[in-house]
Amino acid sequence: MDLVDLTGDGGVMKRIVKRARPDALAPSDSLAVVDVHYEGTLAATGAVFDSSREDNAVFTFELGRGSVIRAWECAIKTMQVGEIAEIICKPEYAYGSEGSPPEIPPNATLVFEVELMDCKPRKGSTVNSVVAEKAKLDELRREREAAAAIREEEKKKREDAKAAAAARLQEKLNAKKGGKGKSSKSKASQ
Secondary structure, eight states: OOOSSSSSSSSSSEEEEOOOOOOOOOOOSSSSSEEEEEEEEETOOOEEEESSTTTTOOEEEEEEEOOOHHHHHHTTTTTOOOOOOEEEEOOGGGGTTTSTTSOOOTTTTEEEEEEEEEEEOOTTOOOHHHHHHHHHHHHHHHHHHHHHHHHHHHHHHHHHHHHHHHHHHHHHHHHHHHHHHHHHHHHHHO
């Protein structure tokens, strides 16, 4: 799959390795707590420096809290549950010149393979509030689609009315032409 520049400056690039189902959940303001599996490698050498897969421990964090590197904040917001993506991040979107953890050299470009396992409401949010928000968003989408259908129907009616008016005008013009022809013939026969 193609690389997508998520930041516009080449700082965070994403390639989808495995697509999610079309109806899969995605992180949002109301579903900001995410569970991921990941493996981090150094772009220069391919050496693995961190992985959640070694002990099969899911890594959970909340988007928007600054608890992970900027590249993850940016990229994971674009994913859906079940998606696996390769995220390539320049140092300024990762650990910068400090290089942390110690096995990461300063100014290293990093490559993460990330699988979004789940996204959940923040603590204090209830599943019911999330379900209600999703229902509200679905209702707004249906209302927009209905409004678009009404606008399309009105546009078609206007076009049909214009076509009918043009046809009536053409009939009148044809009748005038036909009427002039009849009156010329009738004058000639008199």
